[in-house]
Amino acid sequence: MPAPETSLDTLDTRILQRAVTDLAKKYEGIFSAETVERYVYESYATLSRTARIRKYLPVLAERFAKDRLRALAISEGKIDTVIPQVLFVCVHNSGRSQIAAALLSDLAGPDVEVRSAGSLPGSEIHPLVIEELKSRNIDLAGAFPKPLTDDVVRAADYVITMGCGDACPIYPGKTYLDWDLPDPTDQTREEVSDIVDQVDVLVNNLWKEIEAKN
Numbered sequence: 205m206p207a208p209e210t211s212l213d214t215l216d217t218r219i220l221q222r223a224v225t226d227l228a229k230k231y232e233g234i235f236s237a238e239t240v241e242r243y244v245y246e247s248y249a250t251l252s253r254t255a256r257i258r259k260y261l262p263v264l265a266e267r268f269a270k271d272r273l274r275a276l277a278i279s280e281g282k283i284d285t286v287i288p289q290v291l292f293v294c295v296h297n298s299g300r301s302q303i304a305a306a307l308l309s310d311l312a313g314p315d316v317e318v319r320s321a322g323s324l325p326g327s328e329i330h331p332l333v334i335e336e337l338k339s340r341n342i343d344l345a346g347a348f349p350k351p352l353t354d355d356v357v358r359a360a361d362y363v364i365t366m367g368c369g370d371a372c373p374i375y376p377g378k379t380y381l382d383w384d385l386p387d388p389t390d391q392t393r394e395e396v397s398d399i400v401d402q403v404d405v406l407v408n409n410l411w412k413e414i415e416a417k418n
Contacts (some may be wrong), residue, residue, distance in 0.1 A: 247269040255327065287315065357373055362378065
């Protein structure tokens with residue numbers, strides 16, 4: 205079993221092992237049980253470095269590993285999908301990229317698969333971002349900051365960066381865009397609302413472009 209970079213209590217171990225079992229069944233014939241186990245425990249160790257509330261860490265690790273495994277399967281052609289794959293990346297994955305991912309998911313629904321990540325992920329979603337999106341009937345209650353991993357970049361058709369420089373590796377055949385947007389950190393509620401409005405315009409234009417190509 206891969207050794208995470210943080211100690212595991214009995215409950216965490218049980219939850220993670222259950223996640224390994226469930227995901228190994230889901231990806232039977234696609235990935236080995238050893239690969240699944242490595243992804244689960246790597247995801248736990250990675251999130252443990254920034255997690256603010258450890259109570260939910262094993263559950264978040266399972267969700268993170270599940271998304272990474274799907275991205276890996278898509279990038280390796282082991283899962284066929286015609287749905288566009290979009291990845292939003294900012295520094296902390298607590299503001300801009302979360303806003304963009306939420307707005308695009310709300311706009312396009314099941315016609316797009318959206319992920320977000322941060323080059324230096326924070327410990328939680330910006331509270332004002334959660335409040336502002338909630339006022340627009342978009343619930344971010346289950347969202348959490350995630351680190352940028354190679355598998356999600358490889359799976360993406362569109363990679364949109366926001367203030368994270370050259371953190372994303374460049375792979376051929378993908379559309380790369382960079383959006384110049386202010387960071388919601390230390391902004392007022394009114395300023396955060398304005399940032400959401402700016403992202404909304406960009407997301408709508410992006411979706412029009414994606415629809416035109418598909």
